[in-house]
Amino acid sequence: MVDADQTFVIVGGGLAGAKAAETLRAEGFTGRVILISDERDHPYERPPLSKGYLLGKEERDSVFVHEPAWYARNDIELHLGQFVDRIDRTAKTVRFGDDGTLVRYDKLLLVTGAEPRRLDIPGTDLAGVHHLRRLAHAERLKGVLASLGRDNGHLVIAGAGWIGLEVAAAAREYGAEVTVIDPSPSPLHHVLGPELGNVFAELHREHGVRFHFGRQLTEIVGQDGMVLAARTDDGEEHPAHDVLAAIGAAPRTGLAEAAGLALVDRAHGGGIAVDASLRTSDPDIYAAGDVAAIEHPWLGTRLRVEHWANALNSGPAAARAMLGQEVAYDRVPYFFTDQYDLGMEYSGWAPPGSYDEVVIRGDAGKREFIAFWLKEGRVLAGMNVNVWDVTEHIQKLIRSEAQVNVEQLADPHVPLDSLTS
Template structure:
């Protein structure tokens, strides 16, 4: 590519900003246009469900860089205006304000949106979702009044918002249709450990329970459960997952995965879509993972960082194969957790615990039928332990479960 050429990035997200940053770090001096439908400068989401909700920091802490940073790197920002169409034949993007942006290469980092709970009363004041800076700010302000909070969903966002609500003095109940916390990610055994963590901090948990609707006139006053019971609530936080924003790509004729396939813009290991010169990164991409041997989509901070960097290098013609292991972290109360690896749905496995969960510090491993490690988790065991866990996963070698559980045996010696 030459200095006169232009790369357009749709999505002023963490992934989109990571692409722009990497392009400059790799020495590319052509034009970069970063388009975002939100008015804020690109930001990262983890603080929004943690320190911002705790009232310890303002939403601005999530901002990646100030305006001067983009100016110094000659990165043009078009914020507060959505991309409405992609013409891959003409190599141009149409924006909501009627303007167009021509491109030589295109990166789609449109991210995801929250799944809305389609039940009566969903429009009532006091029913919150958490995805954007504005939503985090509104929820943090609402927590200050110490309301009775009902959280719908015991996934990562649900549990993090429950933890911050409790730490701010709110009465909290979590409602979840699955049998335990984080059941679809961690399974019953480790999910139960997270459930106990929240019970120990005074959270009431209602598992195997659905939500039929929200009660109230203008403002929410209760949550009607599938049992018919109504839980009193001054505030509701709904955390029932996210959905990748693939519509723009699909309308442009770019291949996307079906719901049965797990959604997402389909790419190869180099993150190039079905249309040459068009790439994808972040929450929205479902790529062929060379190590795992199947396509995956990852909805976490680290994937935005990794895929953004990889996509930028691929756009510059470098030989790229995105094989980073899925990784995410969570902070709840005084607990710091990291997880890496991937356990495919409907896969049989055994869980091996290393250390005593009652102490608050332990490791958990998910082993396939042949005893090779699929995934691992560290709970309050130090940030330096995740690399040995990744090494065990990448080795694909069967391990002895007894030695894995034995804390006197170094992970590197297993």
């Protein structure tokens, strides 16, 4: 039984942290809940930053997890614009870095998220070099894209991952010229493999995006502090007024590392090592969201997922575990994207090399299909493109771990739910 005199501290003010605080109250916890965020904005969701809000289709207030008054109404002690610089596991305290204030905890949740990886090349200090991770980044980039569109300006994007492609789509909708540079042979290569990446390449080419694959940036050229061009390792110089670095994100593990918590090597995804109940190597400290590398119960591997659904679900799971409930976080990894008129949902986990076959159900040419990644006849992952209300069936196929009839799997006339019955 959790004592009402206990204090639960949450470090990190994103979706995972806000939903964890919400869950603690929903589950009846009456002790202190302290939520600390190094951002000055109230906790918000990140997908709109590269989608609706960036495009000007959603208002700024729509990104917030809760209205500001919700925190006081639910007795959540919210500390915005403050950061924690030390965890003392023996004294069970966290220290505010700005004034040294110590806050004692009974249970601690780390949801410190991730930060954009930086380009390690000359010219990154120029005014026109951008990243996209925080609301302030999106606000700035939104104005940049509108200006580029008005002036027929050029945006160079380093990275053909989800953020890179979503910003490319937004930039084209504003009317900017866009070049995407990536060392891989196709977009999303490390997620979708070579079989499906070209679907996204063709989508963007149809909308005027130029790709430069198999190359990487070596220098951003500028004058008077402004960007003029971007050079690649083949000697080409690409016109640019602005450059977006979209080369991935690194988990923010510094606080956990300094506290001596077990981490995962970067070569294996990085992050704070947690078990299926989101507990770290310290039994009173938990981690969730982008920073947590979770020992997945049925995938049989440690997995760190940097997507909205993981933050949405792992924050509440960690909160329940902190309350002493039995938790086994075994969600099927899920993410989604919207680019131009293409909407996509992906469920599962099938990195290149883990599967032996890709099966297409529908018409990939028309971009209305479902792709399945299989290993020895078992579905590891599924991606539905402009086909809706099938995620539950795809995830059921994945969870079943049953061998499927490939011909039936590829046939749109065979109901998906019949393949697991």
